[in-house]
Amino acid sequence: MAFWFIFHIVLVFIFSHTNANLEGDALYALRRAVNDPDNVLQSWDPTLVDPCTWFHVTCDGENRVTRLDLGNAKLSGRLVPELGKLERLHYLELYMNNFEGHIPAELGGLKNLLSLDLFNNNLTGPIPSSLSKLSNIRFMRLNGNRLTGRIPRVLTKLGKLKILDVSNNDLCGTIPTMGSFSKFTEESFMNNTRLEGPELVGFVRYDNVRGCI
Ligand SMILES: *[C@@H]1O[C@H](CO)[C@@H](O)[C@H](O)[C@H]1NC(C)=O
Numbered sequence: 001m002a003f004w005f006i007f008h009i010v011l012v013f014i015f016s017h018t019n020a021n022l023e024g025d026a027l028y029a030l031r032r033a034v035n036d037p038d039n040v041l042q043s044w045d046p047t048l049v050d051p052c053t054w055f056h057v058t059c060d061g062e063n064r065v066t067r068l069d070l071g072n073a074k075l076s077g078r079l080v081p082e083l084g085k086l087e088r089l090h091y092l093e094l095y096m097n098n099f100e101g102h103i104p105a106e107l108g109g110l111k112n113l114l115s116l117d118l119f120n121n122n123l124t125g126p127i128p129s130s131l132s133k134l135s136n137i138r139f140m141r142l143n144g145n146r147l148t149g150r151i152p153r154v155l156t157k158l159g160k161l162k163i164l165d166v167s168n169n170d171l172c173g174t175i176p177t178m179g180s181f182s183k184f185t186e187e188s189f190m191n192n193t194r195l196e197g198p199e200l201v202g203f204v205r206y207d208n209v210r211g212c213i
């Protein structure tokens with residue numbers, strides 16, 4: 001009995017630490033990929049057992065990462081797909097930096113995410129349709145980048161989405177009006193010079209009329 005109990009405790013210990021290390025490795029992949037002129041990531045030491053003592057990282061009681069707060073930190077470089085492994089993450093705050101390249105499709109794996117703030121960076125490419133898997137998301141601010149392509153229709157099924165901002169990009173196609181998008185005003189979409197007005201439900205979709213990439 002006692003043996004099995006101790007065995008179980010040891011297993012739980014090993015697995016919780018393995019997870020924590022996976023999350024530390026994922027964050028360290030970001031550190032390696034970015035330029036950090038102000039050394040805000042200096043405390044990110046990959047030899048520690050978990051990333052919970054690193055600055056700008058917050059963990060829950062089980063040493064799993066719940067927040068990444070790196071807004072306005074003069075970071076540049078690419079977002080790494082490894083960020084999608086932080087499965088307890090609630091807040092991904094990377095706004096007002098100079099991140100470039102695409103939004104990794106892997107961010108759709110952040111199934112507990114409440115807030116995705118990537119606004120005011122230099123991101124290009126499409127809004128990944130995998131973001132439709134973020135079923136708990138409340139706030140999604142992607143404004144002030146150079147994102148292109150259509151707004152994925154599947155995002156309209158994000159029932160808890162309260163605030164969406166994709167303004168100040170280079171999106172095209174039409175603005176979806178179904179589902180959670182019915183409550184967003186044109187402010188969410190402004191200054192996308194190629195984006196056409198709201199879709200008329202039941203009418204012909206003018207999605208494929210002109211090239212939109
Ligand atoms: C954004 O990225 C492009 C290269 O893709 C670069 O030429 C431009 O200077 C960047 N913008 C800013 C504000 O750094």
Ligand SMILES: *[C@@H]1O[C@H](CO)[C@@H](O)[C@H](O)[C@H]1NC(C)=O
Pocket residue numbers: 144145146167168169170191
């Ligand atoms: C429109 O968005 C682009 C891209 O983010 C930005 O550079 C530009 O300043 C914006 N224009 C206005 C009038 O806000």
